Amino acid sequence: xxxxxxxxxxxxxxxxxxxxxxxxxxxxxxxxxxxxxxxxxxxxxxxxxxxxxxxxxxxxxxxxxxxxxxxxxxxxxxxxxxxxxxxxxxxxxxxxxxxxxxxxxxxxxxxxxxxxxxxxxxxxxxxxxxxxxxxxxxxxxxxxxxxxxxxxxxxxxxxxxxxxxxxxxxxxxxxxxxxxx
Numbered sequence: 001x002x003x004x005x006x007x008x009x010x011x012x013x014x015x016x017x018x019x020x021x022x023x024x025x026x027x028x029x030x031x032x033x034x035x036x037x038x039x040x041x042x043x044x045x046x047x048x049x050x051x052x053x054x055x056x057x058x059x060x061x062x063x064x065x066x067x068x069x070x071x072x073x074x075x076x077x078x079x080x081x082x083x084x085x086x087x088x089x090x091x092x093x094x095x096x097x098x099x100x101x102x103x104x105x106x107x108x109x110x111x112x113x114x115x116x117x118x119x120x121x122x123x124x125x126x127x128x129x130x131x132x133x134x135x136x137x138x139x140x141x142x143x144x145x146x147x148x149x150x151x152x153x154x155x156x157x158x159x160x161x162x163x164x165x166x167x168x169x170x171x172x173x174x175x176x177x178x179x180x181x
Contacts, residue, residue, distance in 0.1 A: 004111045005176045008123055011108075012172035019165040026158060033148040036093050037141065043092035044085055050099045051081045057106060091141035098137030101130040119179040122171065 001009075021029045036042060055077045058070060088095065105127040112120045112127075136143050151161050 002115075004115050004120075004123075007108055007111055008172055009176035011126075012169055012176055015165065015169040015172060019162070019169050022162050022165055026152070026162075030148065030152045034145060036097075037091050037145050039093050040089060043096050046096040046100055047081055047085060047092065050096055050103060051077050053100075053103045057103070094137045094141035094144040097144070098134040098139075098141070101134030101137070105131050117179040119175045122175055126172075 021032075055074055058073050063070065085092070108123060108127050112123050151157050
């Protein structure tokens with residue numbers, strides 16, 4: 001099994017768990033999603049993950065003529081985490097989730113770029129949807145709550161979300177196990 005299919009399989013498993021939560025306990029899932037924007041502890045954990053990931057990306061990326069700035073950026077990361085945690089307490093969770101969505105696309109696109117299967121486009125489109133959603137959450141964190149309320153206020157929309165979630169998870173599982181391996 002290739003690295004590409006392992007990554008896609010990992011995201012398919014996460015999607016499967018999210019689909020199960022949505023199917024089996026929709027009310028609890030709604031309250032969980034509505035509680036995330038104000039959950040400060042969750043935000044701090046994801047903020048640290050984001051910061052470590054950014055430091056790793058900066059360290060592994062060639063900055064050409066700006067390579068001299070890398071040590072300073074590495075030292076600034078803990079300071080940035082403390083400043084963000086202190087000054088951006090309001091709706092920090094959706095912002096750091098958006099940052100995580102933006103960061104998650106980097107290794108996926110790096111591994112899928114040269115894969116010769118046409119199924120790579122399914123994964124590429126997924127990553128770009130994540131990037132747009134991540135940008136929306138970073139810029140307008142209240143969208144997480146609005147999107148959650150919008151989907152859960154109508155039974156037909158919720159049914160559609162369940163169906164779409166399960167269907168797309170099955171597509172990712174198929175892509176990971178058959179054409180991308």
